[in-house]
Amino acid sequence: MNLKDNISMVKEELNSEEKFFEKAVMTEKFLKKYKKVMIASAAVVALVIGANLIYDMNKKSNTTAANAALSKLQADANNVTALKELKEVSPNLHDVWVYSQAVAKKDLEAIKGLKSSNALIVSDLAKYESATDAASLEDYASKQDAIFRDLALVQSAVMLLNENKVDEARSKLLKVSKDSSLNKIVSALMHYGLK
Structure with a gap:
């Protein structure tokens, strides 16, 4: 029985080695078949990671440069070089700076120049600030995304009341809007001004 056990044990070892070699051959065939796809996938992943790292470094560099230019402008508001640098690095922050300076100096022409700004809030505020009569206030208020829509409507109504256009x-x-914080003023105007 000892000899039979040895023979069966040798057969099992041969079967397991045969299976191992069979798996190795299958793996080798798989690798040969999909070698180009796996290399291309690895290259794409490496490129995406590299591009992401470069983008992050560039963004951080731009933020640092914009902050430096803004600091120079805060120290000296007439620094033309810092203003140009800020415009190159961060056009939206440039528009915010120009808007803040125009409001501080009450420079209506500079504010009008910001109506076409890419910075949405600056553009909206410039349009509101440059609206000087009832018609332009109505035009501003007719925009769907107008920030000061209700205030423009109230101001327009007051101007019309002054012209006796009740x-x-x-x-x-x-x-x-019924949810507006200006509802008390609207109610007062409707009650006292529009009798």
């Missing part, structure tokens, strides 16, 4: 003023006040 019906037009009433129609403007009726357009003010």
